[in-house]
Amino acid sequence: MPFLVLNKRTVIMFLIIFLTVASASIWLLVKNDSVTVFNQDTTKTVREIHMVTGEFKAKLPNGKEIESYRWDPGTIFVHKGEKVNLVITGVNGAEHPFSIEGTDIKGIVKKGEETIVPLQIKKEGVYRLICHTHHGKEQNGPMIAYIVVD
Numbered sequence: 001m002p003f004l005v006l007n008k009r010t011v012i013m014f015l016i017i018f019l020t021v022a023s024a025s026i027w028l029l030v031k032n033d034s035v036t037v038f039n040q041d042t043t044k045t046v047r048e049i050h051m052v053t054g055e056f057k058a059k060l061p062n063g064k065e066i067e068s069y070r071w072d073p074g075t076i077f078v079h080k081g082e083k084v085n086l087v088i089t090g091v092n093g094a095e096h097p098f099s100i101e102g103t104d105i106k107g108i109v110k111k112g113e114e115t116i117v118p119l120q121i122k123k124e125g126v127y128r129l130i131c132h133t134h135h136g137k138e139q140n141g142p143m144i145a146y147i148v149v150d
C-alpha cells in the first residue's frame with residue numbers, strides 16, 4: 001500500500017500555492033465590493049446646491065442709504081437632465097417670492113427658513129431665478145440669479 005510521504009519541500013510548495021490563491025481571491029472580493037459601492041453612490045445621490053438671500057447696504061456721503069438684494073451665489077451650473085436640489089436659505093429680507101423663467105417652478109423664500117427647489121432641467125440654456133419683490137432697480141434689485149444648464 002503506497003504511503004503519501006510529505007517532505008518539507010512539498011509542504012512549503014503547497015503553502016505557497018495556497019497563499020497565492022487565497023490572496024488573489026481576497027483581492028478580487030475587495031475590488032468587486034468597492035466597485036459596487038461606488039456605483040450605488042453615483043446613482044442615488046442628488047446633488048445639493050446651497051444659496052442664500054443677501055443684502056448690500058451702504059450710506060452715501062449725503063446721508064442717504066442705498067441697498068441691494070442678491071441671490072448668492074448669483075450663478076449656478078447644472079448639467080442637462082441632472083437632478084439637483086437647490087436649497088435656498090433666507091438671511092436678508094423678509095420674503096422673496098420667486099419664479100424660474102422658462103419653467104413652471106415658483107416658490108417663496110422667507111427669512112430664517114430653508115426652501116428646497118428640486119431641479120431637473122432638460123433643455124440647455126440660461127434660466128433666470130427672479131425675485132418678484134425685488135425685480136427692478138426701484139425695488140433694490142434686480143434680484144436675479146442665473147442657472148446655466150449644459
Ligand SMILES: [Cu+2]
Pocket residue numbers: 069093095096097131132133134143
Ligand atoms: Cu427678493
